[in-house]
């Protein structure tokens with residue numbers, strides 16, 4: 001495991017986050033409180049994503065992946081720490097006072113117990129990067145499409161630009177696999193995607209107003225649509241392009257993608 005304490009120090013964002021945001025001032029107390037919950041929740045999830053990339057760093061090393069992918073995987077540990085801090089700062093702006101970083105969430109990396117041990121590092125890389133980070137980019141794009149305030153728009157752009165790179169790790173890794181390795185991972189793809197989509201469907205706190213979508217807090221239906229559409233428009237064509245059978249995934253989508 002890599003020591004990550006304080007590694008992102010020196011560059012939090014590529015462009016400074018907005019100091020003035022009148023859209024925040026226009027919110028009610030309840031709306032601002034809901035935005036604090038939203039952005040602190042994001043901060044916790046981003047911190048956990050950094051922990052997930054520690055697993056990916058080890059997985060890429062264990063399969064002797066291309067050095068460029070390995071360095072991107074290591075950088076992602078820092079990127080996600082930066083994302084956590086960006087989200088905490090956004091939450092502070094909605095709160096109007098200093099906030100502690102949220103409690104660290106425990107990471108439960110998928111065990112892939114049904115897969116042979118030699119395949120598990122590859123499944124970790126594919127799951128975290130090609131699947132999770134691809135759906136994350138679609139989610140962030142949907143958030144950005146609804147977001148109005150300069151602070152939130154700047155934060156979302158920062159998160160999105162890194163997550164595009166994180167997804168590329170997974171797709172470049174898939175390209176690098178031998179035909180035999182691609183055949184070996186095919187049976188695990190549909191269960192992995194279904195399990196991942198389920199993680200986006202957890203209950204969310206009550207929403208005081210529809211205006212929250214303008215501040216990065218999409219309603220659950222919009223999130224689900226963005227995530228499922230990313231499977232249809234990005235993941236399935238991506239698998240087709242790298243020569244991995246996607247019929248099972250297409251069948252799941254055609255059946256409603258609801259389980």
Ligand SMILES: [Fe+2]
Nearest residue numbers: 046049080083
């Ligand atoms: Fe992130």
Ligand SMILES: [Fe+2]
Nearest residue numbers: 133162163166
């Ligand atoms: Fe990411």
